Amino acid sequence: MDTVNIKELNERIQKESAFVDILSMEMTKVIIGQKHLVENLLIGLLAGGHILLEGVPGLAKTLAINTLASCINARFSRIQFTPDLLPADLIGTMIYSQKSEQFQIKKGPVFANFVLADEINRSPAKVQSALLEAMQERQVTIGEQTFKLPEPFLVMATQNPIEQEGTYPLPEAQVDRFMLKVVVTYPRKEEEKLIIRMNNGGTFPKANAVLQPEDILKARSVVRDVYMDEKIERYIVDLVYATRTPDDYGLKSLKDMISYGASPRASISLAMASKAYAFIKRRGYVIPEDVRAVCYEVLRHRIGLTYEAEAENITSENIISDIINAVEVP
């Protein structure tokens, strides 16, 4: 068993994670409040996981993603999902060139470091699956040629929980590909006052590019080095298993509320997100707090609710709370 020099690891993390503060500061120049949203965007960025943002219109979802992309000197593209969008509009297509008398490949907006898929549930399944395939495989095939997507590649999708008419809800298998699902809430009164003041002032601040894509790739490799003890791994597995067999954890009442539990991909995501959270907290090891901090974002879209649960207004957040309060902490 190799020994970990925690002091050395902590020092390394302290050094490597210094940019987190700068990035957060730059983002808070533009985004007022929404600390939770910003923190989760950073987790997704560092853990290499795609993010699904859900919230009512006007909560700075798009602005937050836009700002994050601006803070990093990387290629950014925004795709507004509409019902008439086609997969070719997303990944690209082959165009006949009269000049060269040959078909040429025209790459789509998905060839960027940061892709903002705005209102992803407004497009039909074929467009959604084209994007989600790119997210999973990190490569796109146009015609007979396969292209690797640039690194870092991060998809941040937004969806609106209201106005469900004419939308195409993401199927469970597709939602599972998002590492985090962040629910954006309203800002506090004081924060909202600041937002008004800032907008009325006419001088809306702009975020500066403070990082290069290479910095993110380097930080990701450091995040992977964050130490996770076997006890924490067991804790993660227990949390995920409790969504599948709540009976085994003394949660008999949840048995009829859960139609399907979280997948092994959830365990992987929970571990990676916990490491990223520990990194943000400038720690070289994961503690149970880190797991609990990201648990809702990782699991909420991976737990299927039964009709009974929906009838009783029980949400996946309620179920996660019950699980967290029942599973023994190491």
Added chain:
Amino acid sequence: MPLLCAASFGAMAQEIVSAEVSKDTILIGDQVEWTSSIRVPRGMRASIDSMAGYVVPGVELLGAFTVDTVERGRDFSMVRTRALVTSFDSGSYVLPPLVVYFDREDGTPVDTLRLPGVPLEVTTVPVDTATYQMYDIRPQFRYPLTFREVLPWGLAAAAAAAVIFLAVKAVLRHRRKSPVLPGRPVPEEPPHVTALRELDRIRNEKLWQSGKQKQYYTEITDALRLYIERRFGIKTIERTSNEILTDLSMKELRPEDFGQLKELFSMADLVKFAKYTASESENENAVPAAVRFVNGTCADMEEKKDE
């Protein structure tokens, strides 16, 4: 087909005694015997026409005619024919005359005689239309329960009663065997006593000296968590160190006790989750620090302080 009434006689004879019915007036559906007596000279034989079904419209023949020789004299024989008739329609009827054929023994016909018709009156049940009252259809008749029907149920009830009786008896016997001693129930061990005993056990096991540092700190924090849960009523098993400390900060704890616990928990977290190798002095100090926290926060100590 003629019915034969056998008798042998050489001379001609045509003696007919009678034809009658046993009752000349019957109630509808009643049966009446229609008989005839024929005197047959010796050397001759008599036969009558057999009938079937309706004798006359409204009067039915029940079965065939029976012929019986009732008397045998020197020169003749007395033959009696008998049949049952009934009617299901009221009215006045005349039973038709029976035709009797006399033949010699060699089959040569001698004479044909007709018996007189017999009157028959069929009456119906009189209905008193003045006092007539209609009744509803009678409901299904329920026969009283028989012993055979009741027997299985009775046996089952008796068996159930026997089982209940035996169960009660067994429970009572068990209770009698485990006598409840009079007096107050045994008080539960105070949490600090359990915690101190557990910490003493951990110290004596010499875990960190044998390289089991992680287990050493896990057992110390487990003992403290259990103590805090029982002493302060805070849920600790499903809480993280920071959450426990946050909950404890709401309680009235001396700053030195709180600080001691915080330090111990963060050290334990480092060992448990960060593969941190604590120094010898840190290990030696871990159990005494836990004991100091328990002694400083146990209810007895607080009572003493109050005094």
